Amino acid sequence: MASSKLIVTKEHRRFIEFADAVRRQKTIGICFGQAGVGKTNSARAYASWDKLEPFLQDWGPRTDEDERMYAMCNRKRAVFYNPQVMTTAKLLKSELRVVSTRLSICVDEHLINQNNRSSPPHDRPGNVQLIIVDECERLNAVAVEYLRDFHDRTQVALILIGMPGMEKQFSRYPQLYSRIGFAHEYKALGQEEIVFVLQRWWTKLGLTLNMDDFTDAQAVGAILRVTRGNFRLIIRLFAQIERVMKINELTTITDEVVDAARSTLVIGYT
Numbered sequence: 001m002a003s004s005k006l007i008v009t010k011e012h013r014r015f016i017e018f019a020d021a022v023r024r025q026k027t028i029g030i031c032f033g034q035a036g037v038g039k040t041n042s043a044r045a046y047a048s049w050d051k052l053e054p055f056l057q058d059w060g061p062r063t064d065e066d067e068r069m070y071a072m073c074n075r076k077r078a079v080f081y082n083p084q085v086m087t088t089a090k091l092l093k094s095e096l097r098v099v100s101t102r103l104s105i106c107v108d109e110h111l112i113n114q115n116n117r118s119s120p121p122h123d124r125p126g127n128v129q130l131i132i133v134d135e136c137e138r139l140n141a142v143a144v145e146y147l148r149d150f151h152d153r154t155q156v157a158l159i160l161i162g163m164p165g166m167e168k169q170f171s172r173y174p175q176l177y178s179r180i181g182f183a184h185e186y187k188a189l190g191q192e193e194i195v196f197v198l199q200r201w202w203t204k205l206g207l208t209l210n211m212d213d214f215t216d217a218q219a220v221g222a223i224l225r226v227t228r229g230n231f232r233l234i235i236r237l238f239a240q241i242e243r244v245m246k247i248n249e250l251t252t253i254t255d256e257v258v259d260a261a262r263s264t265l266v267i268g269y270t
Contacts, residue, residue, distance in 0.1 A: 009038070009197070010190070011037070011038060011042070011189070014186075015031065015039075015043070021181075021182055022157045022159055023078075026155045026157050027158075028148075028151055028157070028159075028176070028180050029157075029159045029181060029183070030160045030161075030162070030167055030170065030183050031043075031159060031183075031186055032162055032164050032166045032183075033185055033186030034188065036233055037230060038186065039161050040082075040161070041231070043080055043132045046132070047080040048076050049080040052072060056099055056103060062109070067109075069106065070106045070109045070113065073103050073106035073110065074107045077126075077127065077128055078132065079130070081099065082133075082134040083138045086138065087140075087143060088142070089143040089145070092146060096150075104127035107128075128156055129157060130157045130159065131159070133160050134162075136161060137162050137169075144170070144176060147176075148176040151179065152179075167183055187229075189229035189230075191229075194223070195220060198220060198234075202253070205245070207251075215254055219253045219257070221255070222255040222258035222259065222262075223258055233265075237262065240261035240262075244260045244261050
């Protein structure tokens with residue numbers, strides 16, 4: 001599930017370049033990185049899935065006002081899919097077919113409206129150009145083989161997202177591994193990017209981050225130590241920082257405030 005509004009970082013731009021290359025080459029790409037660094041957010045943003053997913057799930061009568069969503073489907077032509085725990089190949093095939101067919105129908109509706117053409121078949125090649133599968137650790141060997149076979153038969157580009165080590169896991173599937181055209185490591189935020197992100201959060205609280213101010217610099221240093229550049233952890237930490245400041249009627253983020261917020265979180269390996 002996506003978190004807050006996407007902040008465009010260097011890693012997000014690198015993901016876009018990676019996804020564009022996979023789509024252009026009609027190949028298979030793998031993206032791996034620690035939990036919470038932003039892989040899912042970037043993938044959902046690339047497919048505009050926060051907007052398209054509800055539209056495709058709420059399937060029913062349409063109106064002329066839906067053309068804007070049809071146009072977005074036509075521009076994106078990408079499906080984001082997050083499998084359930086222990087998803088079977090049968091369920092994977094069924095769910096991907098449903099969402100891909102619905103996206104394809106919307107693309108056709110846009111083309112019909114734009115070109116005043118008759119309705120073509122909704123599964124025609126090219127309507128769906130990319131499928132992004134998140135949390136691939138949940139897939140068993142048969143499901144992975146289905147994705148490889150689907151790619152071979154349709155030439156639809158495929159991106160598989162997971163934790164570090166997935167590239168070694170997939171080496172056990174030689175038919176799939178030999179088809180991987182790109183591998184992308186999604187890294188945690190660097191210090192400059194963290195400061196950029198924190199400026200947004202300071203602004204959200206009605207404050208101004210000044211790295212020349214000793215108190216602000218100390219607070220940023222404390223956040224760096226706690227989060228190690230993990231985007232999801234920064235979001236969780238700032239929710240607690242906001243709570244601590246509100247309860248104590250504070251107007252400045254200090255390293256003590258960060259430590260108090262950190263004490264309320266359960267933080268694992270980042």
